[in-house]
Amino acid sequence: SQQGEEDPQALSIQEGENATMNCSYKTSINNLQWYRQNSGRGLVHLILIRSNEREKHSGRLRVTLDTSKKSSSLLITASRAADTASYFCATAAALSTSGTYKYIFGTGTRLKVLA
Amino acid sequence: DVKVTQSSRYLVKRTGEKVFLECVQDMDHENMFWYRQDPGLGLRLIYFSYDVKMKEKGDIPEGYSVSREKKERFSLILESASTNQTSMYLCASRVGGHNYGYTFGSGTRLTVV
Numbered sequence: 437s438q439q440g441e442e443d444p445q446a447l448s449i450q451e452g453e454n455a456t457m458n459c460s461y462k463t464s465i466n467n468l469q470w471y472r473q474n475s476g477r478g479l480v481h482l483i484l485i486r487s488n489e490r491e492k493h494s495g496r497l498r499v500t501l502d503t504s505k506k507s508s509s510l511l512i513t514a515s516r517a518a519d520t521a522s523y524f525c526a527t528a529a530a531l532s533t534s535g536t537y538k539y540i541f542g543t544g545t546r547l548k549v550l551a
Numbered sequence: 552d553v554k555v556t557q558s559s560r561y562l563v564k565r566t567g568e569k570v571f572l573e574c575v576q577d578m579d580h581e582n583m584f585w586y587r588q589d590p591g592l593g594l595r596l597i598y599f600s601y602d603v604k605m606k607e608k609g610d611i612p613e614g615y616s617v618s619r620e621k622k623e624r625f626s627l628i629l630e631s632a633s634t635n636q637t638s639m640y641l642c643a644s645r646v647g648g649h650n651y652g653y654t655f656g657s658g659t660r661l662t663v664v
Contacts, residue, residue: 469652476660478555478641479594481652524593528649537649538584538609541594 440468440525440542448548455512457545459525460505466528468501468508469539473522482510482523517551554578555644557656564663570629572659574642580654581647583625585609585617588639588658600625632663 443458459468467486471479485492485501485508492499498511512519526539558573576583584599586609596609598617606617614636618626625644629636639660643653 467650471652471655476639476658478557478655478657479643479653481654484650484652486650526653530649538596538599539653541586543591543593 440527440540442523442525442542442545444545445543446546446548448550449515451515451517451549451551453515455515455519455547455549457510457523457547459508459510459542461508461525461527462506463527463529465503466537468499469526469528470497470499470508470510471524471526471541473524473544475521479524512547515547515549517549520547520549522546555642555654555656557640557642557659559659560657562659562661564629564632564661566633566663568629568632568663570632570661570663572627572629572640572642572661574625574627574644574656575623576625576644576654577623578644578646578654579622580644581622582645583619584643584645584653585615585625585627586641586643587611588641594641597627629661632661634663637661637663 440461469484470482473479483494485499496513501508522544524544526541528537555576564570585597586594588594600606600619616628641658642656
């Protein structure tokens with residue numbers, strides 16, 4: 437299964453409500469990242485949280501990380517129709533041959549914000 | 552802003568054709584990556600490169616090759632396209648360290664008929 441697994445798979449809310457998405461992973465991580473993907477487009481990096489951080493904010497986004505539970509959550513406050521997208525978490529995995537890292541992505545949460 | 556440009560948004564090719572997907576980034580990033588995205592499977596790493604002329608296999612390299620002759624350009628090659636390579640292909644670049652996010656291109660939706 438994926439290193440990062442998002443929950444729920446799909447979420448539908450009214451504009452103005454908060455949206456919470458969760459990500460679980462299996463191995464120790466150096467950092468965890470969240471990305472947004474609008475339909476049929478590339479992914480956009482939203483926020484990175486390091487393993488020694490517990491919470492991070494960026495505008496209407498709040499990310500928490502619980503390394504003891506191997507989980508993270510993404511909260512979008514006061515959601516807007518423009519937030520409609522798929523959201524992915526990604527965890528960094530070391531590539532032993534080169535010393536670089538790749539990110540392992542989950543399958544995403546599809547968020548729909550109704551106007 | 553860093554920009555990653557993929558040459559085609561949509562591409563239709565015939566089975567057996569050799570297909571080139573081009574990706575160019577404008578911020579002097581060392582690392583470049585090719586992923587494919589399929590419903591229910593998420594993003595899977597095909598190949599990546601951490602320097603000019605360097606390449607390493609990702610999780611699903613079979614049927615693909617890559618070329619990185621210049622730092623800004625990373626090409627994905629389908630040697631002999633097959634229908635199971637119909638997918639969304641995403642190129643990404645990243646400045647060296649792993650504590651930075653990817654910058655993705657807009658993607659190329661390839662259909663092999």
